[in-house]
Amino acid sequence: MENQDNKLQDKLVRQFADFEKNWNGSVSEHFRNLRKEAIHHFGRMGFPTTRQESWKYTNIKPATANAYESAVDPPEPISRDAIAPYLLPETCRLVFVNGQFQPDLSEIPELSAQMVVQPLSRAFKEHPELLEEHFARYGKYEGSSLTALNTAYADGGTFIYIPDQTISEHPVHLIYLTDGRSGHRISYPRNLVVAGKNSQVKLIETSASTGGEACFVNAVNEVRVMDHAHVEWFKVQEENLLDFHVDHAFVNQDQNSYCKIHTVTTGSAITRNDLNITLNGSGCETHLYGLYWLGSKQHVDNHTLIDHARANSYSNELYKGIMDGQSTGVFNGKVMVRQDAQKTNAFQSNKNILLSDEATINAKPELEIYADDVKCSHGATSGQLDEQSLFYLKSRGIDPGKAAALLTFAFASEVLEHISVEPLKQYLSEKIQQRTGIAW
Template identity: 45%
Template sequence: MNLTTEYTGLKDSLLTDFQVWESQLAGGEKSTLHRVRREAIRQFDRLGFPTTKHEEWKYTNVGALTKQAFGFRSSTNLTVADVGALLVPHLEANVVVFVNGIYQPQLSRLVSPKADLRVEDFADAYQRDPAFVEQHFAQSAGYEHDAFTALSTAFAQHGAFIHVTDQKIIEHPVLLYFISDARSGNVASQPRNLFVVGRNSQVKIAEFFHTLGNNTSFTNAVTEITVEPNAYVEYYKVQEESEGAHHIGTTHITQLERSRSFSATITVQGGFVRNNLRVGLEGEHCEAHLFGLYLPDGKEHVDNHTVVDHAKPRSYSNELYKGILNGRATGVFNGKIFVRPDAQKTNAFQSNRNIILSDEASMNTKPQLEIFADDVKCSHGTTTGQLDEDALFYLRSRGIDADAAKSLLTVAFAGDVISQIHLPALREYIEQRVTRKLGQV
């Protein structure tokens, strides 16, 4: 493969890694999947990592990440007890564990009938049914303009493959745990996830990201979700990573006629986080709800980019993202709503609300509407400010000290998002994590 490698650092090492490993990747060098991989690695080479000169990365600098050296480690000594300490308590679920991006069947357990729900490693799914995987892989998460998605596509090997067959309501949620074990050195992982929810079916899926150890980790996660006609997906992403974690996450949800989606992205902790979420409403009468909560403090950086693309008539979307920033943290929210010419009778609403708790924290927010149809109802809004002084005074006048009053108000502010979580056990888990962090305010 003729690849130009004039750049040094992480990009150079990844191009070399691909040349070394490509024959070992799922499907082999002659497969359709691998032809896509080769196109993607060439595109990654052409694009390079984005800089702050790119409009989409104006406030998020990946320079520190690209200067790091990472190892890909496949072995693990984690036990069931180690993983158990990370699980959501009191929630009967299908549990699927990945350590450093590699599926760990000995740490996983499935409780739903296989006839209704197929959950397996991406590589195993491709070996079993290559035509089905090729039908959905890299269809919505395009790599033409996104270096990180191109990188993920080139190295697509491990990750979660979930297929819900038609006419099935999956009782038990699927919990995916992605654990970066950085205890013995810097580590990188690139989980590539592919979910297909069949016609008239329903499923709840949650992705959890954790870091063990104090070394640097790099997670480049891409998830593609297809929601077929009259189907429903409930999708959660929960990030509890370390200060040394670099997380680039991209999720694409494609909805067909009369399908519904719910998504909640909760960033409790993570040194450097960029979340990209795109929801494409490709059929009539679709419905999408997007929620987000981010709590950066210290020197943490959290960037959320969302796109809701209304392509067909008579669909509805509602989006609420809220942030609480402290210390020297930085936050970014960029939310776009597209209403295409054919998407008449669209209702689309977006709101971003932020509280700044320190003089050194900062937030950059940019809501956008691009409307090419005339019979629509759309709105967007954003606010960034401090805690309500009148509310603080009221609580203080009732004998509540200043720190406790701030904690009460910030937890209540976050509660608008937490209350939307439909799974009671998960809602309680998130509430505890958020309250614990905000209690340090």
């Protein structure tokens, strides 16, 4: 396996030269250097291994065992039906297949003044100054070789810019489809979101696949939330069970800003989500919600880091997991409170239900606190459905299977109810209901 690891690593480093040629001077010196340094860094670090503390519970080797190719150009045609299940009404929609933008499947309505929603590849040409200011400024690749790999190759993805005092009318819906029909594919979605002062935006990010061979998605997201801005972001991960999904997100919040992130994971063989939230200003508010329901041999690893750098901020985290089959769930939530961050309130909770004898939960909620006037707490639990509640339902004449389904749905609902985009909430509720395996 070690060899295959290196094989893929060498191949990706080698191919960078070809990739670079395609840019042909169309990009500024700044980005060319950035990418070169990033690939160099990846070449040095290689893929993470379980010997690293942050990858202790997640072995990524199965994901690096395939000989992935980048997307072919032009991409294979994809029918509208492939994305039909994921469509939501009244959104500004961008569809990508293996990281390549699909104008035919996308639908971008008329946007508020000066708001920008466009593929990143175009933004590099049309808004170089904005990109220079923000791209790779929040997502530092030094600490993560996969972020470095993405930084080197990133061109598929979305650039969203909401000017000061602007409220985005429609939620922006990004659909990332992986298409493994003609072989193993690797893609590097990269989203950059800049929310100006007093702006508001809602984002929905759907990751799905068409099936075929195993694919590897190595995504990086950067979000800057300026003063008093309000960003809500919903990540829905439902790729098929062969795929691998790694997602690093870096959010920087300025003072008095608000950010809420939902991560719902039901797909992929291995999913790894890293949310890094830095609260650079005082008076910030951050909410992180997570829901994962896995079966068979699936593996999900949710890492969150909330870094309270300034005073008077509030963060709240709720992650819930339902583990079936031989699946493994990992939760590593870290709250960091720096010395200046007095009057911080930080809460974190991770609750898990194990449905099968062979499922595993590894939880590691961490607190690292250097300020004294704070209120921080975390809790983690693992268990089964409450017997008393089950008994109560059964005593009301509900059969045991349905009672269990009802309680499982209720367990998941605690996360879903915070979703503010109604059609998405509906969609996910139905999906969870289906998963409980009974007719509602």
